[in-house]
Amino acid sequence: MSPMFRPSADLFAELNRMQSLLDQVFPTPGTSIRSMAGAGFPVLNVGTTPGTVEIQALAPGLDPAKLEITVDRGLLVIAGERASDLPNQGERASVYANERFSGRFRRVVSLPEDADPARVDASYRDGVLRISVARRESALPRRIEVN
Amino acid sequence: MNKAVQTSSRSTPAESARPQEQQRYVVPPVDVFENESSITLLADLPGVPRDQLQVRVDGETLILEANAVTGGPQDLELVYGEAQCPAYRRQFTLSRELDTGRIEAQLRDGVLRLTIPKAEAARPRRIEVQAG
Numbered sequence: 697m698s699p700m701f702r703p704s705a706d707l708f709a710e711l712n713r714m715q716s717l718l719d720q721v722f723p724t725p726g727t728s729i730r731s732m733a734g735a736g737f738p739v740l741n742v743g744t745t746p747g748t749v750e751i752q753a754l755a756p757g758l759d760p761a762k763l764e765i766t767v768d769r770g771l772l773v774i775a776g777e778r779a780s781d782l783p784n785q786g787e788r789a790s791v792y793a794n795e796r797f798s799g800r801f802r803r804v805v806s807l808p809e810d811a812d813p814a815r816v817d818a819s820y821r822d823g824v825l826r827i828s829v830a831r832r833e834s835a836l837p838r839r840i841e842v843n
Numbered sequence: 844m845n846k847a848v849q850t851s852s853r854s855t856p857a858e859s860a861r862p863q864e865q866q867r868y869v870v871p872p873v874d875v876f877e878n879e880s881s882i883t884l885l886a887d888l889p890g891v892p893r894d895q896l897q898v899r900v901d902g903e904t905l906i907l908e909a910n911a912v913t914g915g916p917q918d919l920e921l922v923y924g925e926a927q928c929p930a931y932r933r934q935f936t937l938s939r940e941l942d943t944g945r946i947e948a949q950l951r952d953g954v955l956r957l958t959i960p961k962a963e964a965a966r967p968r969r970i971e972v973q974a975g
Contacts, residue, residue, distance in 0.1 A: 738889075742923040745916045752915065754889035754926055756953030781885050781954075783876055795872035796887050823889035823953015826915070 737797040738774070738825065742805055746837065749811055749829040753803070756823030757781075757796075763820070765827065767813040772829065775802040810834070868930040871907070879967055881960040882941065888931050889953035896950055898957065900943045905935045907955070940965030 738755035753774055755763075764775045780798035783789040807813075807829060815830035874885040888896065890911030897908045911929040921927075937943060940962050947958040 739926045740923070741921065741926055743915070743919040743921045745918050745920070748916070750915055750919055754953075756887045756889040758952065782874055783878065787878065789876050789878040791874070791876045793873050793875040796874045796885060797872070820952075822892055822912070823887070824911075 737778070737801045738803065740803060740805065744808075744831075747831055749807060749831065751805055751827040751829070753825040753827070754823065755820075755825050758820070758823075758825075760820035760825075763818075763825065765816070765818055767807070767811075767816055767829070770807050770809065770811065772805045772807055772816075772827065773802065774805075774825070774827075775800070777801070866930065867928050868932040869926070869928050870933050871909075871931045873933065879961075881958050884935070884955075884957040884959070886931075886933070886955040886957075887953065888950070888955050890929065891931065891950065891953060891955075893950050896948075896955065898946070898948050898955075900937070900946065903937050903939070905937050905943075905946075905957075905959075907931065907933050909955075 738753040740754075741752040743750045743752075751772065751774075755774075755776075755778075758776060758778055762776055764773070766773045766775075777800045778798050781796070782791055782794060782798075808831070810831045812830045812832050817828045819826050871886045871888055873887075874883075876883055886907060888907075888909045888911070890913065891909040892912055895910040895912060897906075899906045899908070909931040911931070913929050937959070942960045942962045945960050949956045949958075
């Protein structure tokens with residue numbers, strides 16, 4: 697696990713997390729305690745490259761214009777709302793399955809200290825939101841020549 | 844009325860593998876609803892482009908199979924992963940009054956919308972009462 701991400705210190709959050717992961721695939725242990733706030737939608741993957749922190753959110757069926765993405769004091773917040781696609785009550789229709797998430801959502805990722813909030817790129821394609829946060833130059837590994 | 848589309852339970856282990864191929868897949872969440880003329884099925888398939896989606900009807904079984912395209916930089920090192928299985932699969936049993944020849948599929952922003960019309964004979968008819 698990368699030391700840049702805060703390890704979880706709350707046992708109950710860990711238990712909740714385990715429960716929420718029961719129907720997901722391959723959980724990796726050692727997550728940031730704050731990234732569990734949003735109870736599962738959108739599903740998040742977080743990775744790092746030498747120059748950026750990459751966040752991938754599986755958020756199908758959203759209007760990208762209505763997504764609210766903010767970076768504040770080292771926390772990246774993804775918030776928005778997904779409308780239900782089910783027919784309204786008045787319509788003559790029967791609902792057999794209602795498994796897809798609907799309603800407001802909010803997920804928070806704590807960024808490493810070298811993340812640069814001024815350089816964040818976000819794109820939305822095929823229902824996947826990709827956010828790339830640049831890391832400050834000083835954090836890049838540098839090779840020091842010995843003369 | 845009977846359930847026209849039987850959904851396989853969501854509690855099926857998401858990583859249940861097919862015995863022969865040992866391929867892992869996610870069971871996508873769906874909404875299914877029916878009106879007088881058709882059944883609509885919505886499935887969340889984030890990351891799936893149109894050419895990676897397969898919708899098949901085999902007898903009375905409707906099979907959805909899709910692969911998500913996992914883009915991103917080459918030197919990415921995963922720190923935290925909730926979704927690491929890029930394949931989706933789910934199947935449904937259709938009932939006979941559905942017209943499988945005229946299924947419409949639309950994939951937009953990772954949401955698949957299938958419209959399965961009912962055969963003409965199976966649609967509800969309003970019977971006029973003659974005054975007499």
